Amino acid sequence: MPSYTVTVSTGSQWFAGTDDYIYITLVGTERCSDRTLLDKPLYNDFERGAVDSYGVSVGEDLGVVEMVRIEKKKYWVQDDWYCRYITVKTPAGDYLEFPCFRWLVGDKEVQLRDGRARLPQDDKTMQTRQHRYKELEWRRKEYRWSEWQPGFPMNIDAKRYSELPRDIQFDSEKGMDFILNYTKAIENLCVNQFMHMFQSSWGDLDDFERIFVRIKNTISEYVMKHWKEDFIFGYQFLNGVNPVIIRKCLELPEKFPVTHHMVAPCLERDLTLEEEIQAGNIYIADYEALEGISPNRTDPCTLQYLAAPICLLYRNAVNKIMPLAIQLGQTPGDDCPIYLPSDAKYDWLLAKIWVRSADFHIHQTVTHLLRTHLMSEVFGVAMYRQLPAVHPVYKLLIPHVRFTIAINTKAREQLICECGIFDKANGTGGGGHVQLIQKAMKTLTFRSMCFPDAIRARGVDSTEELPTYFYRDDGYKVWDAIKSFVSAVVNIYYSSDETVEADEEIQAFVKDVCSFGMQDFDYCEFPKSLKSREELVEYLTVAIFTGSAQHAAVNSGQYDWCSWIPNAPSTMRRPPPTQKGVADVQLIVDSLPDRGRSCWHLGAVWALSQYQDNELYLGMYPDEHFIEKPVKQAMESFRRELADIGSAITKRNEGKRLPFYYLSPDKIPNSVAL
Structure with missing residues (x-):
């Protein structure tokens, strides 16, 4: 036999x-095997x-084994199981791989395709086509769109993290609870001693060092010592935590x-x-998105204020970006003066602080x-809804949406919700923050998500004019590397442009992103x-770069x-000052x-x-969704x-007081997971 x-x-x-009990059925092109319990007497299986390996005997030839059916049945109490993969060695000695990488929750049945990626037009039998259809039908019921706030991108339909499908929840050791993590952070930084004095001001600027006692970070310490300098103010527009605001000034508004x-x-x-503008030496940072945004009023005892400043920047003779002028509102006038480096020291410092605060909010x-x-x-929700696990683009994207839906659901539940952190x-x-996102959505276009297009649109693509714009230079390299990898994979499975057009699943994925995820906004x-x-x-490339490199570039440097x-x-x-000559140390401390x-x-x-x-960084794919040798060579x-x-x-970073490492691939997580 x-x-x-x-x-x-x-x-x-x-x-x-x-x-729990685990059963397997081998599904061949000719017939199926008997349903077989996988069990070794006196052995604790599935730890x-x-x-674990098992023998499955069959009475007749199954033909080519196309699928395996796995069933989990309760033994004593329901006991979830995470299956990575199943391999099958045929009587002829051939090995077949069946990737799984999912949780089996409750009394669950999962039918796995063999690991070769296939486009929908590649499936010729009714059995394989029906498998794709049923998988997507089930997924669309599990992964539904919802709108958290009007005018936002759509998100997963889950009010609480516990409502998410088990497959997209955090691994237990990687669970993210904002409240616990923030409390731990406050304790680790020894700042909990100040929490009881919640609304009291600091004594002076140097007093902020009292909550800086645990700093062991070169960049943070440098910022602490040099933050008042115009150089460090200007440098952050290029390589700080928000290096996407600066643009070339073609004419003064x-x-x-x-x-x-x-x-x-x-x-x-x-x-x-005017000649400096024509020569390409003048840049601008405009925070007009903050105009009209309501400041925080959740604490009635303390008023809080916002401003929508404009900052003019100058590339000087040694290619440093230096601030030239700052206006703290969008409407010029006697009550909205233009602050200059030649003004009184504290007037100029306070104006820069207002710009830094606006930059923080944006x-x-x-x-x-x-x-x-x-x-x-x-991208993640649309992928789960429209691409079956056998699709090559699903296999390509899934490492880059790992835990993203989970972290965002936690954020909506604890962080950015009403009365949240x-x-x-x-x-x-x-x-x-809700108003700000609603406003910013009107400038979020597909082309603005393409890194090279975004750089060119801001007029900051010249390495001669901005030779120390490391975010741009490293971003180009990582973008090109991702694009080259994606191109290699796409060309393995798509033989022509017509193949792309004929792929109804990829077309449904793209349409779902636009028509539902982006709500078809014109x-x-x-x-x-x-x-x-x-x-x-x-x-x-946009989907992968956004979740990996772009997130790393604007997230990892927050503490720095x-x-x-x-x-x-x-x-x-x-409130922002309405005239010059009023700023002093006390006003600055009272404003902070x-x-x-x-x-x-x-x-x-x-x-x-x-x-x-156990972070997974760009290029690390321990879950082998792909089994084909050409894809592994591309990896x-x-x-x-x-x-x-x-x-x-x-x-390049050797010996630099301000190294830029956020886009070093070994520091780029595969996905937005924090």
């Missing part, structure tokens, strides 16, 4: 093993991390009437301001939350279909650049966050900047290219 050898791998995460006479003492090339809410977290969730420290809490310009391999490659409170105030407790909010802020940026235990090439990029970044 012919016998097949079945090998079953159980996951190594906590509670992955099971004591965490175990790889009417709302910002800076004259040559105002800034002449700062110009170094014997040119007028960074946290738009650059970080909207454009990485929420957008990655859109966000409200405790941030000037845009209490609903302002201004988003996301494609509803793809007509070529080139378009597919770019689309998938935002832990020194005066450099990134999360709120301001005095109080002790309690400073502590919450510091705990937040510390917690959000930590890498997770190896990808890893080699990433390693070369990392080595070049390490070499």
Whole structure:
């Protein structure tokens, strides 16, 4: 009687093993095997991390084994099981691989395709086509769209983390609870001693060092010592935590009437301001998105304030970006003066602090939350709804949406919800952050998600003009590496542009992103279909880059650049000044966050900047969804290219007081998971 050898791998995460009964049925092109209990007498099967082998006897030839059916039945109490993969050795000695990488919860049956990726048009039998259809039918019931706030990108339909499908929840050891993590951060940083003085001001600027006692970070300490300097203020527009705001100034906007006479003492090339603009030496940072946003009023005892400043920047003779002029509102006038480096020391310092506070709000809410977290969730939900596990694009994308839906659901439940942690420290809490995202959505287009397009649109693509824009330079390298890898995979499975057009599942995925995820907003310009391999490659590169490199670039440096409170105030407790000559140290201290909010802020940026235990970085794919040799070769090439990029970044950073390492591939997590 012919016998097949079945090998079953159980996951190594906590509670992955099971004591439940596990049955298997081999599904061949001719017939199916009998339903067989996988059990070894006197042996504890399916333990965490175990790889167990069993014999399955059959009476007649099954033909080609196309699928395996796994069933889990309760033994004593329901005991979830995480199955990594199953391999089948045929009587002829051939090995077949059946990737699983999912949880079996309750009395569950899962039917697995063999590991070869297939497009829908590749499936010729009714059995395989029906399998695809049923899998997607079930997934669309599990993964439903919902709108958390009007005008937002759509998200998973789950009000609480516990409602999520088990497959997209955190592994137990990687669970994220914002409240516990923030509390732990506050304790680790020894700032809990200040929490009882929640609304009291600090004594002076140096007093902020009292919550800086646990700093062991070169960049943070440098910021603490040099934050008042114009150089460090300007440098952050290039390589700080929000390096996406600066753009070339082609002409001065009417709302910002800076004259040559105002800034002449700062110009170094014997040119007028207009000539400097024409020469490409003037840049601008405009925070107009904050205009009209409601400041936090969740604490009636303390008023909080927002501003929508405009900052003019100058590339000086040694290629440093220096501030030239600052206006703290969008409407010029006697009550909205233009501040200059030649003004009184504290007038100028306070104006810069207001810009840094505005930058913090735009960074946290738009650059970080909207454009990485929420957008990655859109790609993830659409992927689960429209692409079966056998589809090559599913296999390609799934490592890059790992835990993203889970972390976002936790954020909606604990962090950015009404009375959540966000409200405790941030000037845009209490609903302002919702208004800001609704406003920012009107400028979120598909092309703005494409890294090279976004760089060119801001006019900052010249390495000669901005030779120290490391975010741009490293971003280009990582983008190109991802695109090259994606192109290799796409070309393995798609023989022509017509193959892309004929793939009804990939077309449904793209349409779901636009029509549901982005709610078909006219201004988003996301494609509803793809007509070529080139378009597919770019689309998938956007999805992967957004969830990996872009998130790392705007998340990992939060503690570096935002832990020194005066450099990134999360709120301001005095309104922006309406005239010059009124600022002094006391006004600055009274404007900055109080002790309690400073502590919450510091705990937040510390917690959000930590890498997770057992983090998976770009190019690491321990779950082998792909089994084909050409794809594995493409992965190896990808890893080699990433390693070369990392080595070049390490070499460039040697000896630098302000190293830029956020886009070093060995520090880029595969997905938005924190």
